[in-house]
Structures are given as structure tokens and as C-alpha cells.
Amino acid sequence: MTKIKLQKNDKVLVISGKDKGKTGRIERVITKKREVIVSKINIVKRHIKPSQHRSVSGVVESESPLAISKVALICPSCGKPTRVGYQKKNNEKNRICKRCKKVIEKTKEEPDKK
Numbered sequence: 001m002t003k004i005k006l007q008k009n010d011k012v013l014v015i016s017g018k019d020k021g022k023t024g025r026i027e028r029v030i031t032k033k034r035e036v037i038v039s040k041i042n043i044v045k046r047h048i049k050p051s052q053h054r055s056v057s058g059v060v061e062s063e064s065p066l067a068i069s070k071v072a073l074i075c076p077s078c079g080k081p082t083r084v085g086y087q088k089k090n091n092e093k094n095r096i097c098k099r100c101k102k103v104i105e106k107t108k109e110e111p112d113k114k
């Protein structure tokens with residue numbers, strides 16, 4: 001099985017399915033299932049029942065996972081959807097864009113909003 005080349009916070013383009021053509025940022029990579037959760041993509045509505053923690057019922061919208069094959073990484077350098085390659089440099093394995101050959105910098109995690 002090939003290694004998953006996508007990481008959290010990567011910007012991706014949806015290439016198939018109902019959200020085809022939309023872009024978003026990866027919120028979570030589900031390695032075992034080879035799926036990703038992309039912000040604002042593949043939104044499903046869920047009905048919530050009242051529970052101990054919640055006094056009212058209602059509908060919440062949340063992202064449901066997408067198969068990794070349905071998204072393509074958008075290169076931060078050339079801004080186009082691309083395939084990812086690897087390049088070894090100073091004992092570090094960097095992801096590179098196969099279009100412009102530039103290293104895809106790891107996106108810094110945004111600090112938690114509190």
C-alpha cells in the first residue's frame with residue numbers, strides 16, 4: 001500500500017464527488033481508512049437528540065470523511081493541484097510538487113483558539 005502523502009493542514013482540491021472543484025484544508029487524516037476530513041467539504045447534517053450534555057435537540061452540520069483518492073494537493077508554490085513526490089535532503093525527506101519541483105513546506109499548525 002502506498003504511503004499517504006497528505007498531511008493535516010494541507011490545502012486540497014476535491015476532484016470527484018458532490019463537492020468536486022471545491023478546495024479546503026485538511027483537518028484530519030484517517031490513516032487506517034485512507035480518508036481525510038477537509039474543512040467545509042462533504043458536509044452532512046446530523047440530527048442530535050437531547051442528552052445529558054445537551055438540553056436541546058437539533059441539527060448540526062459536520063464534515064464527513066472523503067477518500068484520499070478524491071482529493072488532490074494544491075501546491076503552495078504554484079497554486080495548482082499536483083502530485084506529490086519526495087526528495088531527500090540533509091537526511092530529511094521533503095515532499096515536493098511534481099509540477100514546479102519546489103519543496104512543499106509543512107504548514108504550521110494554527111494555535112488552538114480558546
Ligand SMILES: [Zn+2]
Nearest residue numbers: 075078097100
Ligand atoms: Zn508547485
